[in-house]
Amino acid sequence: MQKNLMTGLLLAVLFSSPASADVRELASSPRWLTTRVYIDGAPETDVKAKYPDVVGISTWDPERNRYEFFYADTGESKYSKGGGGYFFVTGDQKQHVLVPDIGPTKTIVRQLETMNSVEFTYSREVPRDMMENNSLVRIHVVHAPYTGTIETKSAINNKARSR
Structure with missing residues (x-):
């Protein structure tokens, strides 16, 4: 049942109209960097070190509804650990x-702030x-456009090229 629900959701997304203007803001930068992580109610305390799985560089493609996450220190893809998809x-x-x-x-459901x-x-x-x-605690994960020099190497694009 859950598999059918997820398939239905994916098909609805894939065949729906193009992404809204708000979603296209993700495309305003080719890459985003996690700049801060804080626990609900304590925005002044950055806890990135305690939540390394949510920290890194990310790419978003609203036209294809695809994302991929990368380690911020090496640019290596997190794809093989579930860090890429729709x-x-x-x-x-x-x-x-x-x-x-x-x-x-x-699936991972995140509240947009x-x-x-x-x-x-x-x-x-x-x-x-x-x-x-x-x-459980609610964390807030803040990103800004990435302007650094680390190159990200997409496992998704490499996988597509090797087919």
Whole structure:
């Protein structure tokens, strides 16, 4: 049943009209860098070091509804660890849903906080300090357009070229 639901959602996204103007803000920068992570209610305290799985460089292609994540220090793709696939934004522009191509996680639903040409911020609930048995906390993940020198090497594009 869940597989049929996900297939239906993906088909609806893929065959729907082009992405809205708000979603196109993701395309205003070819790459985005995580600049800050904070726990709900404590925006002054950056906790990026405790949440390394959500930190890095990301690319978004609203025309194809594709995303890919990269390590910020090396530019290496996180694709093989579930860091690439399809995404969509709900019609009310409140949720950003990721559907990884591979990996143990099937979908990740994130609450959109800010999405414009200078900032992309989402929040979601995760175990505190990303430790499986800890209580859930809501983290806010802030991104800005990446202007650094690290090159990102897409595993998605390489995979497509090798076919």
